Structures are given as structure tokens and as C-alpha cells.
Amino acid sequence: MIHIQAIKAFQDNYIWLLSESGSQQCLVVDPGEADVVEKAMKSLNLALSGVLITHHHWDHTNGIQALTKDRNIPVYGPDNAEISGITYPLNGTETLTVLGTEFNILKTPGHTLDHIAYFANPDQDDPILFCGDTLFSAGCGRLFEGTAEQMLSSLNKLRSLPKNTRVYCAHEYTLANLAFARAVEPANPSIKEYRNKVIQLREQGRPSLPSSLELEFTINPFLRIDQHSVITAVKEHAPCTVLSNDAEVFGALRHWKDQF
Structure with a gap:
């Protein structure tokens, strides 16, 4: 069985630590900072056996060199020469077995062009997504390198996963995102209910993550661009914008969030 724990890094990053029942081996996902990983592993008596990287931004990769300096371990990540330390480059079509669990690699450009995600269904009833x-x-994510069409395609790829998939994002942005979601759909009761829950979690110092795809389908405007309420809100916010297809609705919604 895979156990997943959040390691806080920087202001709002999460580095995800994966370990397996009955083993001292562990993996980390997107270690932007090495010291916090070392402290977490020491406290849990775990040994690092690999690293998973989703994209090249520094707050996801800066810990690679320090973590691998004295360890002969694999580092999996996008096939991008900008990322120093990748030993197994991935292009988004592979399957990968680590900690006895098979992960499907998904190509998800939009935030960056090299972005990938890791999906597994280890128990056939409890799927996980990094x-x-x-x-x-x-x-x-913001569209730093990709287009609205690319990001929408990537999100649609994630939407096709099982609805009970647990979603492990890399940042604690939930309350800020819910403020925008409420502006888009002020009459959506799921947003209000979830916001109250997240406020309680954060007041207790607990992460709001993981989420689930089932939940995101009810509260995430970027997964709800086919809903009349979202389309109407985007049209009202940008009445001069042409919205003839889903990508244009998505692009206008993302631009609205960028200015929010």
C-alpha cells in the first residue's frame, strides 16, 4: 500500500513523499527544496529511492542536485535539457513502476510545454494523480508557455480519469482559487460548502489537499466551462470577447483569473 505525505516547502509548495507499507524506501515528487525532504525522511526513518519531476520550474527541481549528490537513484521527469539531473527522461507515453506501483505518464502541456503528470491506480479502487x-x-496553472487549447486538452485528459481519483497538486492555492470560483459561480452551493471546509483545515494547519476529481467537477470553473453558469459569467465579464468554442471560453476564463 502506498502512503502519501505532504512536505511543506517555500511559501505554498507541497513536495509529496510516497512510501510503501513494510519498506523504508520512498520517493518524492517535485523536490524544489532538499533540506525539508532530508528532515522528513530522517523523522520517518525512510531512505530515498527515486525522484519524480513534473516540469522544469525551479520550485519543483532545485532540490534534485543535493538529493542525488550522494545517492545513486533514478530521477524521472520530462525530456527537457533545461532540467539538470534527469536520468530517465519521459515524453508522456510511458508506464513506470516504482514502489511496486505502476504509473501512467500523461503529457499535460499548458502551464509549461514540458509538463507531465503521474497517474496510478494501485488498489484498483483508490487512484492517485500527481x-x-x-x-x-x-x-x-497559468499559461506561461502553452496555449489555452493545449491546457484545455490537458485538463480534458485529466477529466477522463476515474472520478474518485485523488488529486495531489503542487501548491496550496485552494482558498484563493475558491474566491475566484465564487466570483464566477456565486450561486454554486458546493463552492461555499467546500470553502468552509478548507478554512477549517487551514486554521488547523492542515493541507487542503488531496482533492478529488469528483469534487473538482463541482467547484472548479476550469473543469466546468461547458456549464451554462460559467459560460454566462465569462460572457458578462468580457462582453466583447468572441466565445465560439470551449477553448475560447477557457482562454477568457483564464485571462479573467490572471487579472483577479
Whole structure:
């Protein structure tokens, strides 16, 4: 059985630590900072056996060199020469077995062009997704390199996963994203209910993550662009914008969030 724990890094990053029952081996996802990983592993008596990277941004990769300096371990990540330390480059079509669990690698460009995600269904009833900065709870990543069409395609790929998939994003952006979601759909009761729950979690110092795809389908405007309420809100916010297809609705919604 895979156990997943959040390691806080920087202001709002999460580095996800994966371990397996009955083993001292562990993996980390997107270690932007090495010291916090070392402290967490020491406290849990775990040994690092590999690293998973979703994209090239520094706050996801800066810990690679320090973590691998004295360890002969694999580092999996996008096939991108900008990322120093990748030993197994991935292009988004592979399957990968680590900690006895098979992960499907999904190509998810939009936030960056090299972005990938890791999906597994280890127990056939409890699927997990490490999506980096592509999908956030109640939001999605900024379009730093990709287009609205690319990001929408990537999100649709994630939407096709089982609805009970647990979503492990790389940042604690949930409350800020819910503020925007409420502006888009003020009459959506699920957003209000979830916001109250997240406020309680954060007041207790607990992460709002993981989320689930089932939940995101009810509160995340970027997964709800086919809903009349979202389309109407985007049209009212940008009445001069042409919205003839889903990509144009998505692009206008993302631009609105960028200015929010």
C-alpha cells in the first residue's frame, strides 16, 4: 500500500513523499527544496529511492542536485535539457513502476510545454494523480508557455480519469482559487460548502489537499466551462470577447483569473 505525505516547502509548495507499507524506501515528487525532504525522511526513518519531476520550474527541481549528490537513484521527469539531473527522461507515453506501483505518464502541456503528470491506480479502487501545476483545487496553472487549447486538452485528459481519483497538486492555492470560483459561480452551493471546509483545515494547519476529481467537477470553473453558469459569467465579464468554442471560453476564463 502506498502512503502519501505532504512536505511543506517555500511559501505554498507541497513536495509529496510516497512510501510503501513494510519498506523504508520512498520517493518524492517535485523536490524544489532538499533540506525539508532530508528532515522528513530522517523523522520517518525512510531512505530515498527515486525522484519524480513534473516540469522544469525551479520550485519543483532545485532540490534534485543535493538529493542525488550522494545517492545513486533514478530521477524521472520530462525530456527537457533545461532540467539538470534527469536520468530517465519521459515524453508522456510511458508506464513506470516504482514502489511496486505502476504509473501512467500523461503529457499535460499548458502551464509549461514540458509538463507531465503521474497517474496510478494501485488498489484498483483508490487512484492517485500527481499533476504538478496543471490542475489545482478549484483552479489550474497559468499559461506561461502553452496555449489555452493545449491546457484545455490537458485538463480534458485529466477529466477522463476515474472520478474518485485523488488529486495531489503542487501548491496550496485552494482558498484563493475558491474566491475566484465564487466570483464566477456565486450561486454554486458546493463552492461555499467546500470553502468552509478548507478554512477549517487551514486554521488547523492542515493541507487542503488531496482533492478529488469528483469534487473538482463541482467547484472548479476550469473543469466546468461547458456549464451554462460559467459560460454566462465569462460572457458578462468580457462582453466583447468572441466565445465560439470551449477553448475560447477557457482562454477568457483564464485571462479573467490572471487579472483577479
